[in-house]
Amino acid sequence: MSNVTQGAVLGKDDPVLRTDGLKKSFGGLTATDDVSFEVERGTITGLIGPNGAGKSTLFNLVSGFYEPDEGSVSVNGTDVTDHEPHEIVGEGMVRTFQTPRKPEGMSVREAMLVGPQGQTGESILPLFTSSSTVRREERQSLERAEEMLERFEIADLATQSATDLSGGQMKLVELARAMMSDPDLLLLDEPVAGVNPVLAQKLAGFIEELHAEGQSFLIIEHDMSFIMRLADPIIVLNQGSVLVEGPPDAVRSDDRVVDAYLGGPA
Amino acid sequence: MSTASLTDRIGSFSRGEQVATAGVGLLAAVLLVGVVVGWITVTYLLYLVALAGMYVLLSMGLNVQWGYGGLINFSVAAFFGVGAYGSALLTADSSPVAGGFSPVVGLVAGLLVAAVLAVIIGIPTLQLRDDYLAIASLGLAEVVRMIVLNEREITAGSAGLTGIPLFFADWPVLGSLEYPFVLYVGDTALFTMERSLLIAELNVLLVVVFIAVVYLFLRRIHLSPWGRVLRTIRTDEDLAKSLGKDTYRFKMQAFVIGSVIMALAGVFYTHLVLYLNPQDLAPVLTFYVWIAVILGGSGSDRGAIFGGFTIIALQQGTRFLNAAGTIPVDPAALRLMIVGVLIIAIVRVRQEGILPPEKELIWPGSTEGSADE
Numbered sequence: 001m002s003n004v005t006q007g008a009v010l011g012k013d014d015p016v017l018r019t020d021g022l023k024k025s026f027g028g029l030t031a032t033d034d035v036s037f038e039v040e041r042g043t044i045t046g047l048i049g050p051n052g053a054g055k056s057t058l059f060n061l062v063s064g065f066y067e068p069d070e071g072s073v074s075v076n077g078t079d080v081t082d083h084e085p086h087e088i089v090g091e092g093m094v095r096t097f098q099t100p101r102k103p104e105g106m107s108v109r110e111a112m113l114v115g116p117q118g119q120t121g122e123s124i125l126p127l128f129t130s131s132s133t134v135r136r137e138e139r140q141s142l143e144r145a146e147e148m149l150e151r152f153e154i155a156d157l158a159t160q161s162a163t164d165l166s167g168g169q170m171k172l173v174e175l176a177r178a179m180m181s182d183p184d185l186l187l188l189d190e191p192v193a194g195v196n197p198v199l200a201q202k203l204a205g206f207i208e209e210l211h212a213e214g215q216s217f218l219i220i221e222h223d224m225s226f227i228m229r230l231a232d233p234i235i236v237l238n239q240g241s242v243l244v245e246g247p248p249d250a251v252r253s254d255d256r257v258v259d260a261y262l263g264g265p266a
Numbered sequence: 267m268s269t270a271s272l273t274d275r276i277g278s279f280s281r282g283e284q285v286a287t288a289g290v291g292l293l294a295a296v297l298l299v300g301v302v303v304g305w306i307t308v309t310y311l312l313y314l315v316a317l318a319g320m321y322v323l324l325s326m327g328l329n330v331q332w333g334y335g336g337l338i339n340f341s342v343a344a345f346f347g348v349g350a351y352g353s354a355l356l357t358a359d360s361s362p363v364a365g366g367f368s369p370v371v372g373l374v375a376g377l378l379v380a381a382v383l384a385v386i387i388g389i390p391t392l393q394l395r396d397d398y399l400a401i402a403s404l405g406l407a408e409v410v411r412m413i414v415l416n417e418r419e420i421t422a423g424s425a426g427l428t429g430i431p432l433f434f435a436d437w438p439v440l441g442s443l444e445y446p447f448v449l450y451v452g453d454t455a456l457f458t459m460e461r462s463l464l465i466a467e468l469n470v471l472l473v474v475v476f477i478a479v480v481y482l483f484l485r486r487i488h489l490s491p492w493g494r495v496l497r498t499i500r501t502d503e504d505l506a507k508s509l510g511k512d513t514y515r516f517k518m519q520a521f522v523i524g525s526v527i528m529a530l531a532g533v534f535y536t537h538l539v540l541y542l543n544p545q546d547l548a549p550v551l552t553f554y555v556w557i558a559v560i561l562g563g564s565g566s567d568r569g570a571i572f573g574g575f576t577i578i579a580l581q582q583g584t585r586f587l588n589a590a591g592t593i594p595v596d597p598a599a600l601r602l603m604i605v606g607v608l609i610i611a612i613v614r615v616r617q618e619g620i621l622p623p624e625k626e627l628i629w630p631g632s633t634e635g636s637a638d639e
């Protein structure tokens with residue numbers, strides 16, 4: 001149990017994400033209290049903690065959806081504190097949401113095409129002056145989307161309306177779409193919440209595959225078997241602060257973590 | 267497809283397309299009969315078509331904002347008014363400021379002012395949640411109307427502006443034609459035309475050109491990565507942000523483009539009716555255009571065109587019924603009642619509108635099987 005650290009492990013070799021003293025309050029409630037942690041490049045880092053520990057708030061802070069009261073965030077060594085969400089994506093970090101966001105009225109492959117960054121056809125002028133570039137990029141994106149959907153074994157859904165997908169299928173599409181934007185670090189907020197166990201196993205397999213290819217992840221998850229299988233290290237958040245960080249087996253049996261989950265004194 | 271007979275093609279229409287086709291066909295038949303029987307003159311019919319064209323432009327403009335991007339703009343009448351007054355003030359004889367310019371100058375000025383106004387409204391509101399634009403635009407509509415009504419030394423106030431030239435009044439040939447216009451072949455008059463009819467025809471031609479240009483422009487920007495991002499914003503702005511899209515920029519572009527198209531409708535209207543007063547900016551205009559877009563199908567360019575025509579059919583149909591003495595009801599009240607029934611009907615049976623939008627916003631010719639398009 002000696003390899004579980006009180007608070008987060010700092011000073012990692014090559015952190016893709018680093019926060020320093022992040023703080024966020026909503027009225028009288030401090031949701032995030034002085035959080036400093038690092039995500040090492042090439043890892044699947046787990047972020048766990050009881051309900052209301054502040055995990056999603058932390059995601060919102062680092063991805064630019066909330067402005068921190070104090071503290072800073074950097075991605076790939078660039079300070080992105082107070083940057084807009086889209087700018088942070090530009091630095092290489094993409095997040096998903098805890099509640100799946102269904103793009104109503106879009107087909108699955110159309111939704112996938114929103115993922116790629118810096119598309120020429122997202123500006124108006126090139127639509128008239130460089131239509132061949134736009135077409136070439138669209139073809140490439142479509143091809144990639146197809147590959148990605150095949151990889152996640154949902155190629156048959158490509159032209160289906162996203163509105164008709166099941167919750168589990170939507171989770172797969174979200175992961176596939178996020179991958180379309182070539183992130184350095186992918187933040188997943190409860191990727192298997194509400195997903196049946198078979199599909200959850202499948203999803204874990206896909207994440208392992210991507211990880212083996214070098215993709216870095218930061219994953220929030222309540223499903224312990226899922227996160228213990230995938231993540232190393234695991235950071236435990238409790239009442240807005242980092243409680244401990246360590247390898248999965250050690251964290252699971254750590255008294256402080258058990259206490260936190262049982263609602264005992266931290 | 268080219269070998270398929272007409273009936274086959276109609277058979278392959280969606281239900282909405284069938285309804286739309288039937289509606290347009292019925293309307294055309296009624297109007298044709300009306301002209302033949304002598305209920306309406308050809309000139310008046312053409313005037314109505316031109317007026318419908320104005321509604322089509324307005325609907326296409328609002329469709330860019332609401333249909334593409336989910337922006338709630340309640341100041342359609344204001345942007346329409348900026349175009350109408352912008353052009354009128356620069357071209358009319360009676361203009362208190364600077365009349366006498368060519369309508370082309372008026373057109374450019376009207377569109378520019380609308381673009382600037384859209385940016386000014388957009389800067390504070392488009393960064394916030396959807397409802398802020400809705401509220402601000404409600405205010406804007408009244409502010410523009412009040413300015414037009416009260417700033418007499420600039421806008422002529424409630425007296426209105428007269429002496430507005432036709433759009434093509436100063437064009438070579440057209441401007442100098444003598445009336446009635448007679449086409450000679452040798453010494454024999456092949457063809458004679460009254461001035462009013464010629465003008466009505468030219469106005470229809472003008473609005474058709476405006477609509478065609480706008481439609482082609484919109485098709486290109488809609489079926490594209492740009493249109494796709496707006497569609498994403500419409501369903502979930504945070505989702506678009508999380509995928510790296512600068513949603514503020516996209517919303518601003520859609521808002522400005524839509525507003526400029528509305529102003530174009532205003533410019534056209536000014537040079538169609540040749541007389542402008544603050545009544546023309548009444549909020550009911552905004553209301554009708556919203557109905558047109560929702561009825562046609564939010565996000566559908568074809569739907570906006572269909573919706574624009576429907577509004578005129580509705581306005582004139584009720585007026586006509588009343589004139590014919592068939593109903594003992596005030597046409598204005600009847601109209602609103604029909605509109606109310608229509609809204610309820612759409613919400614209950616066909617929320618996506620008569621002609622729902624494109625299934626996928628992907629650049630044409632990029633998907634397999636679309637290469638032959």
Ligand SMILES: Nc1ncnc2c1ncn2[C@@H]1O[C@H](COP(=O)(O)OP(=O)(O)OP(=O)(O)O)[C@@H](O)[C@H]1O
Nearest residue numbers: 026029031049050051052053054055056057058098
């Ligand atoms: N926008 C907000 N306004 C007010 N309070 C908020 C807001 N967002 C989060 N909170 C509060 O902050 C605390 C932390 O919430 P957060 O969603 O980050 O928890 P979590 O660890 O993700 O929980 P869960 O596991 O249930 O998803 C909670 O008490 C929550 O009610």
Ligand SMILES: [Mg+2]
Nearest residue numbers: 055056057098
């Ligand atoms: Mg959460």
